[in-house]
Structures are given as C-alpha cells and as structure tokens.
Amino acid sequence: MDMTYAGAEPKVAKRKRSAIARYAAPYLFISPWILGFLFFTLGPLVFSLTMSFYDWPVVGERTFVGLDNYRTMMMDDPQFWESLWITVKFAAIYVPFNIIMSFFLALMLHNITFASGFFRTAFYLPSVISGVALVTIWSWIYSKEYGLLNFMLSLAGIDGPNWLGDPNLAIVAIIIASLWGLGGTMLILLTGLKAIPKELYEAATVSGVPGWAQMLFITLPMLGPMLLFTFITSIISAFQQLTIALLLTKGGPLGSTYFFAMYIYDNAFKYFDMGYAAAGSWVMFIIVLMLSLGVMRWSAAWVYYEGEVRQNDGDGHA
Amino acid sequence: MAAIRIENLRKGFGSLEVLKGINLDIADGEFVCFLGPSGCGKSTLLRSIAGLEELDSGSIHLGDRDITDLRSAKRDIAMVFQNYALYPHMNVRKNLSFGLALNGMKRDEIDRRVDNAADILRISELLHRKPRQLSGGQRQRVAIGRAIVREPKLFLLDEPLSNLDAGLRVTMRVELAALHERLGVTMIYVTHDQVEAMTLSDRVVVLDKGKVSQFGTPLELFYQPANLFVAGFIGSPRMNFVTANVVRQDRSELTLSGGGLVRDLTVETLSSAVVAKDKPVTVGIRPDKLELVSPEEAHLVGDVRLVERLGTESHVHIALENGSDMTAVVRGTHPVSNRERIHLRIPPEHCHLFDAEGRAIARALEPETQMLINQEKSKRVA
Secondary structure, three states: OHHHHHHHHHHHHHHHHHHHHHHHHHHHHHHHHHHHHHHHHHHHHHHHHHHOOEEOEOOOOOEEOOOHHHHHHHHHOHHHHHHHHHHHHHHHHHHHHHHHHHHHHHHHHHHOOOOHHHHHHHHHHHHHOOHHHHHHHHHHHHOOOOOHHHHHHHHOOOOOOOOOOOHHHHHHHHHHHHHOOOHHHHHHHHHHHHHOOHHHHHHHHHOOOOHHHHHHHHHHHHOHHHHHHHHHHHHHHHHOOOHHHHHHOOOOOOOOOOOHHHHHHHHHHOOOEHHHHHHHHHHHHHHHHHHHHHHHHHHOOOOOOOOOOOHHHOOOOO | OOOEEEEEEEEEEOOEEEEEEEEEEEOOOOEEEEEOOOOOOHHHHHHHHHOOOOOOEEEEEEOOEEOOOOOHHHOOEEEEOOOOOOOOOOOHHHHHHHHHHHOOOOHHHHHHHHHHHHHHHOOHHHOOOOHHHOOHHHHHHHHHHHHHOOOOOEEEEEOOOOOOOHHHHHHHHHHHHHHHHHHOOEEEEEEOOHHHHHHHOOEEEEEEOOEEEEEEOHHHHHHOOOEHHHHHHOOOOOOEEEEEEEEEEEOOEEEEEOOOOOOOEEEEOOOHHHOOOOOEEEEEEOHHHOEEOOHHHOOEEEEEEEEEEOOOEEEEEEEEOOOOEEEEEEEOOOOOOOOOEEEEEOOHHHOEEEOOOOEEEOOOOOHHHHHHHHHHHHHHHO
C-alpha cells in the first residue's frame, strides 16, 4: 500500500508535464516555420507597408509622408500607368496562352503511350532552368544577325525582324520566352487529367457523347480546381514579371517592355526611393489580390469541388 | 429482337490472351451472368460487347445486326459501371439526360424518359442532388437510371453491386430482378459473386482462364457441373473432391476404390463406357451431402480440424488420413468437436464423377431435381 501511495505523487506531476508537452509539442515542431514566417514574410510585409508611408531614402533621414507616395504615383507619375498598362497587356496574353498551351500539352502527354516519361521530362525541364540561363538562351535565339529564330525564318526565305529592338515585337518575344517555362502548369494539369476516372469517358462513349462534348462537359469541369489554381498563379507570375524583361530588354526598346515590377525595382535600386517602391509593391499586391478574389468569385460558376456541398444543391446527405 | 450471338471472340493485351475463342448464344430478354474468378476475362468480354475493347478476332451480333465494328454509341446498348461512373459535377437529372441531350433528342422526350426512369427507380426526389449527396444504393440507382433512359436493346452491368454493403446488395439484387421483369430487356451481368449469379440469372456463363467453362441454368451448374472447375466454383462451401480408381465396371455401374476412399464406392453412371478400368476418377461430393456414420459404413476417415458454428448449420473442416482436406455441413447443434476422429459416408446418388481430364461423367439426377431443372429451362424458353 505504502509503495503505491509513494508512487502516486510523481505520477500526477508526470501527467501534468505530459499535458504541457502534449499541447506544446505541435507548436515546437512547427516553430522553425513560424519563426521563418514571422521574420522573413510577415515582418518584411509589415515593414514594407510602414515604409510606403515614408519618404525613405536608402541613405539619409526618413520622413513620414502619409499617403503621399500613393497619391504621387497615381496622379503625377505617368510611368506608373504606362508600366501598369504594359503589365496588364502582358498578363492578358500570357495568362490564357499559358493555360491553354499547358492544357493541350498535358492532354497530349496524357494520351501518348510511347516514351511518355521522356516527353514529360522534356517538357518540364525548361521550367526548372534559372531565369538568367533562360534569358541567355533566348537572347541568342532572338539575336537579329546570329539568332536561331531568324536563321529558321531565313530558311523559309523570310528576313527575320529585330525581335528585341522593335517596340511592337519585344513584348511578344518576352511572352514567348515566358511561355517556355510552362512545364509547371502543364504538370499540374496532367496530374488533374490522370485523376479523372476513365469510366466517366467510357460511360459517355457508350451514351454516344461525342469527343468534343466529353472534353467540354467532363474534362474541363473535372479539371476546374486545377484550372483555377493555375489561373491565379499565372496572374501572379504575370504581374511579377521582372527577370526576363530586365535581362533581355532592360525595359526597352522605348519602354515597350517596362513592366510594373521593373518600375518598382528601378525606384528601389536605381533611384533609392524605398518608400515609393514599397508603395508600388502594395499597389501591385492589391491589384493581384483583387484580381484573384474576382477570379475566385467567378470560379464558383464553373469550378466543382468533390468535397463540396452547396446550399442550393439539396438538403444534404442521404 | 435483341438476342446476342458471339462467335469465336478473341482478345489479348500484348502477349496475354484474355479471351480465347468465346462462343455464346443469348436469347432475347434473357438475364445472363458472366461468372468467374478474378482475371478470367468476364469484364473484358462485357467491355468487348460494349465496344470499349477492340477485338482481335471473332464477331458479335445483336439481333440480326453485326455490331462487331460498330462504335459503342451505335450499338443500341447501355452499360452500368462498377463504380457508378456518375459525373460528379452534374446533378442527377443532368447525369440521366446528358447523353440524350447531346444526341439531339427533344427536350420533352428527354424529360419523359428521365421522369419515367426516376419513377421506376424511386429517385424522383433526388433529381436535383449531386452524386456525392447520395448514398451508395441511390448512386447505383442513378447509374441504372442512366442506362434505362437510353431505352437500349441490351443492358450491360459490370459488377454493379460490388461497392455496396451486404444488406444493400440483397435489396438491390431483388430490385434488379424486378427491373428485368418489368423492362423485359436482355441483360448481361458480370459478377464474381455466385449468389448474385445464381439468384438473378436465367442462365450463367462460367468463365475460366478466358474460356467458357459451362453455360447453363443456375440449377444445371449446381447439379450437373460440366467439369471440375465449375463443380468447385459453384456452391458454398465448395464441393469436396477425392481421387479414386475404377476397380470394376459393370455396364453402367462403376466401383471405385483406393485414393482417398477407405471403402469401395459403387455408383451408377449414364455413360460408364467412357471410363476404363483402373483409370483414375475424381469423386465430388457437396459438403451438405456427406453423412456422419459409424466406422463400418464410412468411405472416408479423418480428424476434425475446426468446427464453425453458424447457428442453423455447422461447417466441419476435416483432415483426411491421406492428407487432403474436406468440409462437411452438419446441423447446427451437432455435438462434433475439434480433434475428434470422424467417419463419413458418400451417398452414391449424390456424388459427382470426373474423368482424368476433369470432365464430368454423366449421371442420372434424382427425379425431382431433374424436374426442377426442366422447369427452369422451360421458363427460359417461354
């Protein structure tokens, strides 16, 4: 009896300790990520928001200016609107092309049976190449005198244009170079295609549903969540377009590829106006956020989630 | 007319030949099950009829039309899939009408067919729901409904009940039988569940390794199995087998001895001439026909390994003296216990005989069994 009693107290203490450990353990496990998020994501985010209300030169006194940076940008800085317009134009072409081309590539890869692994790797590889290497390759491809593209055109008897020197063609050249890395989007859509049960198509085939209708009424709706995801990530990457334009055209010729991200970059690292650049970043953030929310809202009409029960669908589970 | 005639149908995948020359004649309005173990080719055969598999050779006729090279949609068939294959993003009404609408059918006619199918299957109140809001049984009904609205000449059902729980399977089985009765359309049903096959079918095609092992009525398969495979596959617990040698042959009477038998067994056959003296035969006996007897009357002797008490009956697993296993079904309250020595008699009138190649040696059935089989056959013809 004594021994049992003597052992009781440490057991209670142990139980208390283990309760604390039980609650704390999950947080301890995710603490590296939480610390990383606080210091490298949330911290800079709050810091940049604060910065955007200041006249903040890299060297020298900072001055609180309230919403002046935003007001100046929108009212007195034509470059803001020009760069934004160029970015919107780029996004309007890049986003649909990125998704449509990725979709058809994924569809082809899904249907081929011969060397599918090789082709999957071949199409995905460009998307893992670093931006600088990609630009080096494309600057050679686009070179007026020695470029591969103009060489190919010359074989067909066409005198190739100055791709990067023509204000009308430079943005097209950047769109093409950007689309070279669509492997990631393609892979997501390919995964989605592979997840569609083949019985759905067989049932449709037996019912006499033609191929185009199977694509329209089965494939696309079943890919809805993936298409939505790639749509939003494409918009984000279009608005963040910097590396290719910066290295390939430096914003030229005649500012025709001067993207909004480059405008922010120049304000920060060329004119050292950190407050103004931060304000530009927040404007970009809000634009991307609004677009994403708009797409999300619109997607309710065409994206179906397997785990979702909508109110107007019925009165719940049977 | 929606009779089906399949001639010398062959189908392989690469070097693997799955269907090895199938010949079948299925009558108009018949309910036929394709039954067999996994990998026997039953689903491939069904998919070939549906036009979802390209044939290597052979032909398929539906009525007087050769549909071998016709596209699925042109075959006038409907198919119900194992996992329902409902379009998850469409509600039940759209699932039912999808194919019809795209084939240019008029709205009124589509509505009539959908409402009629919903009425038959009692899913009218579910028409606005998405598949994920339905239970397994309701989903299955919708899948069947999608087949009904096509008003096809032939229904193909690929293990449609295998995803349902045991209770629901019984309910749906009854409903399927009633549906066949009501529609009167030819139905082909793939299953690996012999209870489904035996209860639903007019006739059953037993497939083994890509070949038709036997095609007959459920009672025929049970009482007159054509070979060892069918004898072992149909019936639960499965038929017991014991080998023996023919030691005497007197016209239609065979005397068997040796092998697993401890006492000679004399049986009547219809064609004793096919088995020569000293040739080995396999004696098959259903577990419920084995009799527990005194040592003097026994044909088999063994030790009880396990007794499974199921209430109304008990399954007794026995290890025979020659090392082979056997199962006997006795009444639920029989006092037999583990490790007990047991003596069994094979009633000659209930045993089946198979020759060295596994083919059945024909024997006369008991009159009332024969009458039942004849009734079953005449019902099919009618």
